[in-house]
Amino acid sequence: MPLWKVYHPAGAYTAQDKKDLSERVTGLYASVPIPQFYVVFIFEEIAEDSCFVGGEPNNNFIRFRVDHIARTLPGPVIREWWVRSLDEIIAPFVKDRGYDWEISIDETPFDLWSLQGEIPPPFESVAEKRWVKENKASPYTPAEKLPVNLVLNPGIADR
Amino acid sequence: MPLWKVYHPAGAYTAQDKKDLSERVTGLYASVPIPQFYVVFIFEEIAEDSCFVGGEPNNNFIRFRVDHIARTLPGPVIREWWVRSLDEIIAPFVKDRGYDWEISIDETPFDLWSLQGEIPPPFESVAEKRWVKENKASPYTPAEKLPVNLVLNPGIADR
Amino acid sequence: MPLWKVYHPAGAYTAQDKKDLSERVTGLYASVPIPQFYVVFIFEEIAEDSCFVGGEPNNNFIRFRVDHIARTLPGPVIREWWVRSLDEIIAPFVKDRGYDWEISIDETPFDLWSLQGEIPPPFESVAEKRWVKENKASPYTPAEKLPVNLVLNPGIADR
Numbered sequence: 001m002p003l004w005k006v007y008h009p010a011g012a013y014t015a016q017d018k019k020d021l022s023e024r025v026t027g028l029y030a031s032v033p034i035p036q037f038y039v040v041f042i043f044e045e046i047a048e049d050s051c052f053v054g055g056e057p058n059n060n061f062i063r064f065r066v067d068h069i070a071r072t073l074p075g076p077v078i079r080e081w082w083v084r085s086l087d088e089i090i091a092p093f094v095k096d097r098g099y100d101w102e103i104s105i106d107e108t109p110f111d112l113w114s115l116q117g118e119i120p121p122p123f124e125s126v127a128e129k130r131w132v133k134e135n136k137a138s139p140y141t142p143a144e145k146l147p148v149n150l151v152l153n154p155g156i157a158d159r
Numbered sequence: 160m161p162l163w164k165v166y167h168p169a170g171a172y173t174a175q176d177k178k179d180l181s182e183r184v185t186g187l188y189a190s191v192p193i194p195q196f197y198v199v200f201i202f203e204e205i206a207e208d209s210c211f212v213g214g215e216p217n218n219n220f221i222r223f224r225v226d227h228i229a230r231t232l233p234g235p236v237i238r239e240w241w242v243r244s245l246d247e248i249i250a251p252f253v254k255d256r257g258y259d260w261e262i263s264i265d266e267t268p269f270d271l272w273s274l275q276g277e278i279p280p281p282f283e284s285v286a287e288k289r290w291v292k293e294n295k296a297s298p299y300t301p302a303e304k305l306p307v308n309l310v311l312n313p314g315i316a317d318r
Numbered sequence: 319m320p321l322w323k324v325y326h327p328a329g330a331y332t333a334q335d336k337k338d339l340s341e342r343v344t345g346l347y348a349s350v351p352i353p354q355f356y357v358v359f360i361f362e363e364i365a366e367d368s369c370f371v372g373g374e375p376n377n378n379f380i381r382f383r384v385d386h387i388a389r390t391l392p393g394p395v396i397r398e399w400w401v402r403s404l405d406e407i408i409a410p411f412v413k414d415r416g417y418d419w420e421i422s423i424d425e426t427p428f429d430l431w432s433l434q435g436e437i438p439p440p441f442e443s444v445a446e447k448r449w450v451k452e453n454k455a456s457p458y459t460p461a462e463k464l465p466v467n468l469v470l471n472p473g474i475a476d477r
Contacts, residue, residue, distance in 0.1 A: 003224065003263065007360055015208040015216075022211035036213035040222060040261065042166055043209040049333040050361040052340035054354035054453060057333075063358060065321065065385070067224070068430075069263050079429045080437065087435045095435060102358065104321065104387050105430035111238045112227075112264035117246045117254060119239065135213060162383065162422065174367040174375075181370035195372035199381060199420065201325055202368040226383070228422050270397045271386075271423035276405045276413060278398065294372060 001038035001070030001113075001120075002029060007063040010045045012099070018043050021093050028089060034070055035131045038115075053100070062094050064103035069113050070120065124148055160197035160229030160272070160279075161188060166222040169204045171258070177202050180252050187248060193229055194290045197274075212259070221253050223262035228272050229279065283307055319356035319388030319431075319438075320347060325381040328363045330417070336361050339411050346407060352388055353449045356433075371418070380412050382421035387431050388438065442466055 004025065013021070022041040030036050051061050073079045086103060094101035113120060116137040121127030127140035129148050163184065172180070181200040189195045210220050232238045245262060253260040272279060275296040280286030286299035288307050322343065331339070340359040348354050369379050391397045404421060412419035431438060434455040439445030445458035447466050 003222065018209065019211065019214070019216060023214035026211075026214035039211075039213055040220070041211040042205055042222065045206065046360055047363065050336065052337065052344075052357075052359040054357055055337070055341035055344035057337060061358070063321065063360065067263065067265070073430070076429065079427075083430060083432050083437060087432055091435070100434065102433045103431070104385065104426060106265065106385070106424065106426040107430070108263060108265040109238075111235065112232070112242060112266070113262070114242050114246055115261045116259065117250070119242060162381065177368065178370065178373070178375060182373035185370075185373035198370075198372055199379070200370040201364055201381065204365065226422065226424070265424065267422060267424040268397075270394065271391070271401060271425070272421070273401050273405055274420045275418065276409070278401060 001034060001068065002040070003067040003069070004039070004041045005065045006041065006043045007046050007051075007065070008043065009051075009059055009061070009099075010048070012062065012097075013043065013093070017093065021090070024089050025086070028085060032071070033132055035128070035135060037131075037135050037137070038070055038120075058100060060098070060100055062099045062101040064090070064101070066103065066105040068105055068107045069110060071123065072107050072110075121145055122147075160193060160227065161199070162226040162228070163198070163200045164224045165200065165202045166205050166210075166224070167202065168210075168218055168220070168258075169207070171221065171256075172202065172252070176252065180249065183248050184245070187244060191230070192291055194287070194294060196294050196296070197229055197279075217259060219257070219259055221258045221260040223249070223260070225262065225264040227264055227266045228269060230282065231266050231269075280304055281306070319352060319386065320358070321385040321387070322357070322359045323383045324359065324361045325364050325369075325383070326361065327369075327377055327379070327417075328366070330380065330415075331361065331411070335411065339408065342407050343404070346403060350389070351450055353446070353453060355453050355455070356388055356438075376418060378417055380417045380419040382408070382419070384421065384423040386423055386425045387428060389441070390425050439463055440465070 018041070026036055026039040029039050048059060049057055051058050053061055073082050090103070118137045118139060121131065121140050122145055124147055125145050126148055127144035130140070130144065131137065177200070185195055185198040188198050207218060208216055210217050212220055232241050249262070277296045277298060280290065280299050281304055283306055284304050285307055286303035289299070289303065290296065336359070340357070344354055344357040347357050366377060367375055369376050371379055391400050408421070436455045436457060439449065439458050440463055442465055443463050444466055445462035448458070448462065449455065
């Protein structure tokens with residue numbers, strides 16, 4: 001669900017760095033929880049003299065561009081907390097190494113998305129819980145689309 | 160209008176594969192219909208050890224990231240049908256070749272878009288119909304911005 | 319804030335061309351005004367036979383994909399003016415050189431964004447004004463989040 005594009009100068013990160021960064025960030029999303037395999041990182045080198053900040057060349061700049069698909073962050077408190085949490089997690093890979101950096105997140109439609117040919121199940125559904133556990137996409141039944149915590153008491157069915 | 164970015168491992172597709180995939184998908188959009196030249200594909204190789212899924216390296220992953228600009232898909236039925244149609248069309252290029260894959264679509268503003276310096280004409284307008292036929296962008300008159308099926312009967316002008 | 323991705327054929331632009339284009343566009347944003355360092359350009363070469371328009375290979379195509387983060391363009395008049403202004407500014411780099419081109423802009427959430435670990439201050443705030451002047455991100459106080467033109471006269475505090 002989150003697609004992280006990381007644009008970085010050539011040689012900024014080793015294969016191990018990339019793995020470490022993606023692991024740390026995946027851990028944060030997994031704590032929501034969402035299935036770990038929803039988190040995709042694609043690292044991309046920016047060619048020399050191909051990055052400009054404010055009209056000036058900057059070959060020391062790392063730009064994170066993230067798509068959130070599976071979840072919309074609700075409300076200003078959680079949104080600020082999330083941005084600050086990410087900044088803390090990425091700090092060892094940017095700030096602590098002397099890079100300039102910027103991160104922005106877009107929120108794209110949940111219902112225009114599929115994985116391995118499967119349309120992901122609803123949030124907090126039985127099927128999603130199973131996907132979290134199995135850590136891979138698989139077919140699911142209509143019954144599995146129901147919430148894990150299904151409540152059908154009188155008067156609250158229309159919540 | 161749709162911009163398809165296809166991130167794939169080096170060597171996944173020949174030039175002919177890329178043409179075939181873009182032709183098939185273009186055919187689906189053309190059936191809407193929208194002008195064929197609205198459909199743009201950019202294929203991009205992911206460098207070795209630069210793709211991570213769930214924090215683990217995956218050098219066998221193909222990620223489609225699509226921007227829809229000219230049309231918003233209306234309603235859940237059509238949205239699901241569209242995602243499933245795309246999955247069917249791309250299957251020979253991903254599933255049938257043993258790749259892992261994911262596709263997500265964003266819908267971006269119609270009115271912040273231009274082609275060859277021309278702001279595209281309204282949906283289903285006379286000008287759009289001409290663009291479909293000529294398969295290229297060109298200037299159009301205010302009269303050509305009217306709908307192909309213009310209805311001005313009493314009582315329905317405010318539809 | 320604006321992130322400009324420029325997908326272009328190999329060799330389309332020299333380092334000086336890239337600087338010139340980013341400078342011109344940065345100048346337009348700076349006139350809004352927004353801090354110049356908000357404007358980021360990343361140029362990316364499209365490999366041969368990796369770009370298709372309407373299902374046909376097009377190795378002469380330049381695609382601008384822009385994210386607007388800090389500002390939403392208000393109303394149809396300003397939105398059309400903006401698109402036409404950009405087309406005019408980029409013309410020497412596309413039209414006048416015989417390239418085909420297309421530009422589209424997305425508007426992404428202001429509150430899911432940070433720069434150098436700082437969440438950017440509100441529009442037209444004291445802090446933003448200081449960022450414009452210093453042309454770099456830095457910490458700011460709660461008082462600096464207030465509007466530059468603060469009006470607290472009776473009856474208009476709830477604007």
